[in-house]
Amino acid sequence: MALQPLPLPQADVRLDPAFLPPAAAAALLQELTATVGWRHEPIKLFGKEVLQPRLTAWYGDAGAAYRYSGLTMQPEPWTPALQQLRRRVETACAAAFNSVLLNLYRHGQDSMGWHADDEPELGPAPVIASVSLGAPRRFRLRPRPGTGPAHPPLTLELPGGSLLLMQGPTQHYWQHAVPKTAQPVGPRLNLTFRRIIGQ
Numbered sequence: 001m002a003l004q005p006l007p008l009p010q011a012d013v014r015l016d017p018a019f020l021p022p023a024a025a026a027a028l029l030q031e032l033t034a035t036v037g038w039r040h041e042p043i044k045l046f047g048k049e050v051l052q053p054r055l056t057a058w059y060g061d062a063g064a065a066y067r068y069s070g071l072t073m074q075p076e077p078w079t080p081a082l083q084q085l086r087r088r089v090e091t092a093c094a095a096a097f098n099s100v101l102l103n104l105y106r107h108g109q110d111s112m113g114w115h116a117d118d119e120p121e122l123g124p125a126p127v128i129a130s131v132s133l134g135a136p137r138r139f140r141l142r143p144r145p146g147t148g149p150a151h152p153p154l155t156l157e158l159p160g161g162s163l164l165l166m167q168g169p170t171q172h173y174w175q176h177a178v179p180k181t182a183q184p185v186g187p188r189l190n191l192t193f194r195r196i197i198g199q
């Protein structure tokens with residue numbers, strides 16, 4: 001299959017629900033779950049430090065540092081499995097990436113709140129390629145409050161092995177989220193490949 005565009009105004013979002021063959025997706029999920037250096041990072045929420053509702057890791061080229069809360073964060077070096085996936089994603093997206101953020105949603109209570117990936121390090125039109133492994137979870141898109149187009153929110157189900165590409169003006173005009181679910185769901189591992197520009 002190939003990437004198919006979603007009909008959203010002021011956005012360029014494309015989905016391939018079957019990017020990785022099931023056996024390859026299952027093997028990669030198993031390998032990454034076991035070998036990635038997962039962290040449980042705190043975030044500030046309304047002035048209080050709480051743990052993020054998911055585990056994270058960050059890999060990339062040595063030059064792909066980014067600033068976060070006044071700290072310069074250095075990525076872990078690419079593992080062979082992540083490097084191979086990066087090349088495959090680059091070919092499918094016709095884009096180059098120098099880092100990947102991994103999120104492990106351990107169960108239905110792990111989630112990601114509404115946000116846009118619009119950090120200055122990602123440049124004016126970020127290209128974000130998102131690979132999902134494991135349990136399917138809902139992925140929501142909504143117009144950015146204030147600047148987004150008048151359009152209802154959209155809910156997608158991202159299955160294991162899928163590839164979602166967000167590029168062009170998407171991060172300017174839209175936000176996305178992975179809501180919690182009361183359903184019993186197994187772990188889901190998501191990788192967002194990014195290009196960090198200019199140090």
Ligand SMILES: O=C(O)CCC(=O)C(=O)O
Binds near residue numbers: 101158176190
């Ligand atoms: O888990 C997902 O599908 C989304 C992850 C995401 O939005 C991010 O890492 O910025």
Ligand SMILES: [Fe+2]
Binds near residue numbers: 115116117176
């Ligand atoms: Fe995001």
